[in-house]
Amino acid sequence: MLAFDLRSLVTQFDSDATEHEQVVLFQDPASDLKGFVAVHSTALGPALGGVRFHSYADEGQALADVLRLSRGMSYKNALAGLDFGGGKAVLIGDPERIKTEELLLAYGRFVASLEGRYVTACDVGTTPEDMEVIASTCSWTATRPMTSGGSGDPSVFTARSVLQGMKAAAVHRWGTPALQGRTVGIAGVGKVGRLLVEHLFEEGARVVVTDVRAEAVRRIAEKFPETTVVEDTKTLIRLEGLDVYAPCALGGALSDDVVPLLTAEVVCGAANNQLAHPGVERRLKERGILYLPDYVVNAGGVIQAAGGLRGATHRQTVAKVDRIFDTTLAILERAEAENILPGTAADRIAEQRIARAAHARTAAGSGQSIRPGRFA
Template sequence: MLDILFRSETEGGHEQVVLCQDRDSGLRAVIAIHSTALGPALGGTRFHAYSGESRPEAAALRDALNLARGMSYKNALAGLAHGGGKAVIIGDPAQDKSEELLLAYGRFVDSLGGRYVTACDVGTYVGDMDVVARTCRWTTGRSPENGGAGDSSVLTAFGVFQGMRAASEYRWGTADLAGRRVAVAGVGKVGHLLVDHLVEAGAEVFVTDVRPEAVERVRTAHPDVVAVSDAEELIRVPDLDVYAPCALGGALSDTTVPVLTASVVCGAANNQLAHPGIGKDLAARGVLYAPDYVVNSGGVIQVADELRGFDFARAKKQATRIHDTTLEIFRLAEREDVPPVTAADRIAEQRMAAGR
């Protein structure tokens, strides 16, 4: 796995990777810093067991490296003075997470002296960041009671909605989503808030989730929302305008893209493309894809603002700019005849190069 660390800029090129172990608490973690060209690396802490992997440590390292690189691009496109970093704690959060472990993890992050700023990710929550912050000053995503911004899902959903408005403006000549048929796959922390925005905008909304209670919560709040049995059925709903993957990654694959009825894809899930070629496949079918790491950056905008003394209005104003950034990407993609994801990468790389 060490060869990954020293690959070219486009594959690896990480500045620093830290392996953390605390025997007393059972902590095993990887902290990956991809770039500090624009400022201290900022990215969340994932807590995951990798139980299906033959080599969990190798899988965690690979995950941390890929996620850290993605954060460099996300932060650059969000206009933040931050590079990209990510951390992975290896273990089952339901069984292995403890106060002692989180405090030990905080000490490791703090030892980096501010080169990496952490926050929540899969398997970690606001309460966890409150604990980490007791031993690490470079912690965001804390509760309002502890000087933090709280749940970053609020601005994540808002940012996706802004990206969707931009896609609508580019595709149909108006940012107004009234009457558009929008399918939301996954109505958890972010997805159900996105539904709120869509219903308020007058869209016709279809939803699905692996958890029936999540769907029921949405339909209780919005009885006109249509529940669909699963994601496979959702992408086939006739005459969709927009498909919004808001659950796990890899939703856009060789299997799903050919049967997708929507002409726009814009959702909150990370790593939506199952492999790099999917971006070209979507473009070939005439499907407009809003890169996930552009439109879902509202959350990182929120936690970054926390470092300045959180001001929700200020953070929301910056998240509103996701609309303009998304439009810029679509227009560049058209001028250079490349998929939007390629155009987004080029803009981010230009900004990072300028930062260096």
């Protein structure tokens, strides 16, 4: 297996890449394994984040994605009150075509070689069952199946945390957490999106969905016949009467082209890296659209993963996920009070916690492996 440090290379793809502690390319030609791990920060603890398996156009795109995602995990874990830093892995290729047990075992051996600096978990293109395979060669694995003593599929808690974010936005925008009668448009009804649909119907909301995969839409329509289905995302974002837009597919959903067309008053979704570039959030605010930073509201999955590693009970995990409501509302109130963007308010809170932890760790000294920490 080949693995080497890319610190001198990553700046070609991301001007902020030098803030990462470690970026590594790994490959195992025998199993078709190729990908990157990025450890953004271990100030709060070992870097915890999922492994995304995706058909990237090229290595540059994969590298750019892992850099953005790992940085987001540092901020997400800090804002969620977790004693874990931020990291991410990406595997290059079509998981439907090349994902094999041999490949997963090779990936596990690579993560194990990092000796606890990075803890892997499932993400887009990977499953708890994949984590079980990986765990046979790597101790630093989260979100294994519940039947094997793991914490299970994090999608359940990600959907729950996005719902809590929506309720906080509703309080801030409309004065009540109730979503009854509100129209929510969901772009992407995969693992998280379809669970969010269920939550929203339980809340009495009206739901409109779209997805590039016809089968995913068909499953939603069969289970929830009252769902409105539209042809594509462009149709969805222009829909009259839309209260909340929830991007729940891959990143970059909010671009300069999307902002002028968006009719929703609130954007709150599960997708990572929703902003095509940082200036998009300013443009949303100028149009009177309330944007909730994705790394704040979609933290339910990593909270569950961290809980599994810390031995948390189901009740403790649910309680911590539901506190995303309070965190989100506090961020929105700070943004309003200081006349700054919600993303800026969230960043400042996360950066302050990471900086304090880094200072304390430098003073005390600390190893990189998983160590006892608080959860509740």
